Amino acid sequence: MIQSTRTPGAATAPALSALQCAQSLIYLSGGSQTDVYRTADRRFVIKLKATNARTVAARQQAAQLQQVADLLRAHLGPEHSLNTWFLVLADDSGQQLVVGVQPFLDGAHPLDAVVLGSLTRASQVSLLENLRSIVRRSLACYHSTGRAADLYGYGRTAGSEARRWDPRRLLAEGWRLISQRPLLTAHNLMLTQDGRVVVVDYDPICHSRLSCRLIYGARALLLVRDQLQLGVACMRLHQSHCCNSAV
Ligand SMILES: Nc1ncnc2c1ncn2[C@@H]1O[C@H](COP(=O)(O)OP(=O)(O)O)[C@@H](O)[C@H]1O
Ligand SMILES: [Mg+2]
Numbered sequence: 001m002i003q004s005t006r007t008p009g010a011a012t013a014p015a016l017s018a019l020q021c022a023q024s025l026i027y028l029s030g031g032s033q034t035d036v037y038r039t040a041d042r043r044f045v046i047k048l049k050a051t052n053a054r055t056v057a058a059r060q061q062a063a064q065l066q067q068v069a070d071l072l073r074a075h076l077g078p079e080h081s082l083n084t085w086f087l088v089l090a091d092d093s094g095q096q097l098v099v100g101v102q103p104f105l106d107g108a109h110p111l112d113a114v115v116l117g118s119l120t121r122a123s124q125v126s127l128l129e130n131l132r133s134i135v136r137r138s139l140a141c142y143h144s145t146g147r148a149a150d151l152y153g154y155g156r157t158a159g160s161e162a163r164r165w166d167p168r169r170l171l172a173e174g175w176r177l178i179s180q181r182p183l184l185t186a187h188n189l190m191l192t193q194d195g196r197v198v199v200v201d202y203d204p205i206c207h208s209r210l211s212c213r214l215i216y217g218a219r220a221l222l223l224v225r226d227q228l229q230l231g232v233a234c235m236r237l238h239q240s241h242c243c244n245s246a247v
Contacts, residue, residue, distance in 0.1 A: 034203070038104045047100035049203075055088070058096035062086040065100065069202035072149045075141035080134050081199050105198060108190040116184060123195065125237055130197035131183060132230045135223050142220045146212070149199050150219070151226075152177060153188030183226045 025037040025046060035048045049065065052058040066086045073081040085101045116124060134151065142148040176182065183189075188201040206212040 034100075034201075042104050042106050045102050045104045047102065049086075049098040049100055051091075052096045052098065053094075055090075055096050058088045058098050062088050062098050065098070065203065068147070068204045069100075071145060071147065072141065072199070072202045075145075076134065076137050076149065076199055079196055079198075080130070080137065081202075084202060102200070105190050105192055105200070107193040108198070110187050111183075111189045111191060111197070112185040112187050114191050121237070125234070126195050127191065127197065128230055128234045128237065130195075131189075132227070132234065134189070134197060134199065135183075135227045135230065139220065139223050139227070142216060142223070147204075147216055148219050148223065149188070149202055150205055151188055151199060151223075152182045152186045153201055177222055178225075183230070 023040040025039060028036045028038050028045065030036065037046045037048070038044065039046070050058070050061060052061065063086075066084075069084040069086070073083070082102045082105070087099045087101065089097045089099055091097055114127075116127070119127065138148040138151065188199060190198050190200055192198055204212075206215045
């Protein structure tokens with residue numbers, strides 16, 4: 001039976017009965033724009049993106065999400081991204097659901113759940129090199145398309161907050177992005193069991209031409225800042241390694 005609670009780990013899929021899955025869906029997380037479920041066989045995640053009364057609008061939204069996800073994946077490359085397929089489904093009440101389907105990264109952790117100091121030095125170097133590669137590719141993507149993936153994202157609590165328009169919260173969020181090192185605590189980046197860092201969220205976060213230029217421009221500046229910080233962190237890690245092995 002489908003429950004309607006949203007407790008992580010609980011079998012729950014309120015609107016997603018439209019998928020008519022033969023297996024249950026387990027609620028994983030809700031970020032800023034999405035409720036995320038995984039299939040019981042741990043093969044896929046199902047991301048409930050939006051509900052819309054109008055079929056045409058829902059199809060347009062799915063097509064737009066697909067286009068952006070494919071574009072970002074082409075720039076990030078298969079080692080740092082996932083295939084995402086967008087569908088429109090109708091639930092029992094006639095609502096159109098825009099749904100994304102992705103392979104489930106079993107055993108992977110969002111970076112905000114990874115403590116850098118608990119990793120071996122080799123894993124720390126690999127993590128930083130992965131991040132540098134993602135930042136380099138994201139900047140190349142920005143330069144050729146004017147877009148870049150949101151690498152940072154929101155956690156579950158901040159995510160539900162972010163669904164509300166609140167200028168004070170936006171300012172606080174902007175300041176957090178500028179003043180802290182959020183890339184190492186990003187919700188949209190996951191560290192896989194084989195040591196890759198993968199971007200899991202490709203959602204566009206702006207609609208008008210002007211807001212897109214501003215938001216992606218600001219994002220590109222943050223990427224340049226991240227590139228410099230990661231370069232310094234890598235250098236320090238290499239240096240301390242050389243010093244330790246010389247002792
Ligand atoms: N493919 C995936 N495999 C495993 N966990 C995932 C996957 N995609 C997302 N998640 C988990 O769900 C969280 C939110 O996903 P995300 O796509 O970023 O949603 P939102 O658009 O709401 O930010 C991620 O931080 C991660 O913990
Ligand atoms: Mg996200």
